[in-house]
Amino acid sequence: MSVTSIPQKPQQTRQKKSGFREWLDSVVFAVIAATLIRWLIFSAFVIPTPSMENSLLVGDYLFVSRLHYGTTTPVTPLQLPLTHQTIWGTNIPSYFDWIKLPQYRLPGFTDIKRGDVVVFNLPVEHPDAYNKYSSVLPDLHPHPLDLRSNYIKRCVAIAGDKLEVRGGQVYVNGTAQANPVRMQSEYFVSTTTAVNEQNVFRKNGITDFSQFTETFNDTIASNDESGYIIKTTSTLVEKLRDLDFVKRVEPIHTSKGLKEPYLFPATDLLYWNKDNYGPIDIPKKGVTIPMNELNIALYGEVIKNYDGNDDLEIKNGKILQSGKALTSYTFRQDYYFMMGDNRHNSADSRYWGFVPKDHIVGKAVFVWMSIDPDPASFVNKIRWDRIFRIIE
Incomplete structure (x- = not known):
């Protein structure tokens, strides 16, 4: 073969x-x-x-x-x-x-x-x-x-929450929230003499400070009292209180009812500031709200710009769709309220509003x-x- x-x-x-x-x-x-x-x-x-x-x-x-x-x-x-x-x-x-x-x-x-x-x-x-x-x-x-x-x-608050800041403390749904471990706030440090800023502040990790020599207000400093305005954590504040040349350390908070400029929302209906803010409801998908004057101030921008509505306009204090004023609105996505841990030096939701879910990275x-x-x-x-x- x-x-x-x-x-x-x-x-x-x-x-x-x-x-x-x-x-x-x-x-x-x-x-x-x-x-x-x-x-x-x-x-x-x-x-x-x-x-x-x-x-x-x-x-x-x-x-x-x-x-x-x-x-x-x-x-x-x-x-x-x-x-x-x-x-x-x-x-x-x-x-x-x-x-x-x-x-x-x-x-x-x-x-x-x-x-x-x-x-x-x-x-x-x-x-x-x-x-x-x-x-x-x-x-x-x-x-x-x-x-x-x-x-x-x-x-600090998720969709459906009711947020409020009282005297610098965040409350959600009526309950005080635990502060971040390293959260930073503003304080007045009253001293008996000028201090070595390098050894006292920078050595302890305090980089945001300024000398104070004038009367700030009656609740912070008395006449002729001198000291420093600092931004730091509560832990470092306790350390400063133990220094022999420090008379006292007091938190600085804006008084309730004192309206702060540039805060969100831009309306004369509310007198809020960074330390006393709200109460405010965080928009939640599926929740319907009435379109009254206050809700238009709070949520009008959200509804128009971030909720998928290209045919809406805000005019004369009303939200119009095809020329007709809306009487109620149902949110199409969830929103969140964000704050920086440096509570007195942060441009956050208190100043520019809610964060839509589709913006989350x-x-x-x-x-x-x-x-x-x-x-x-x-x-x-x-x-x-x-x-x-x-x-x-």
Whole structure:
């Protein structure tokens, strides 16, 4: 029996990639992988302002989990990878808003809870809102929903809660809430003499202070009493009270009934300030409210700009739809109330309102690096005690 051999297919020699091609392939793969991780799993952020002190410090680098609450799909797909609003080191926009897609949120494994430290897109960069808040946040610019500036605050009230601040203390549904461990407030420190600011304040981690020599008001300082106005934690306040040249330390709170300018909402119907705010109901999906004068002041902007209503207008104290005044309204998504832990130095929901759920980016998980922007020496530039600190 004869066997006929099958001719083998001639082997083709694969052309070897050039060094530049291999480098380019590696870069493309790295960019795609980094973009997917940044969008789907976690993102890295740095703290630029002191609004969350003393929980988070300027120069803290942190990881934010997008998995906790579920990541959102892009609204603005025409964007340079690994950028946010502008091309690195320039003011050139890194995106085109020619195409806008509907947003969807992928399933997460938890909901936002009171006390969570949350990163979100700043709502008032909405094209119809940013001009109104330029006195509070002077660098506002309009951006698409998914490309608005990233802010980080603590969620103090969730959808359906009734929030009130009394004398600086947050109450939710009538119950006083536990203050963050490192929450920072403003105090008057009365001293018998001028102090060495480096040894007394900076050495104890107090960086926000100013000398006080005039009568502030009768409840804080008496005539000719001198001292300092500081922002610090309650723990450090107790430490200051033990110093022999400190006569007393008193918290500074704005009196109830004293109206503070630039607060949300901008209305003459309410006399609120940062220390005495509310009560206010946080909008919840499915909840219906009557459209009276107060509710229009509180929720009109939310209904018009963030709840998917492009055909509404606020005119003469009324919300109009196709020229007809609404008598009631049912919210289409949940909202949250955010506050900074540095309670007297934070532009937060008290000044610009609620955060819609579709603006939520993720939960701040831990600090992976911390660099002091103004260290006493180069050796102390890295805050070693903050590396891999879990965010509480």
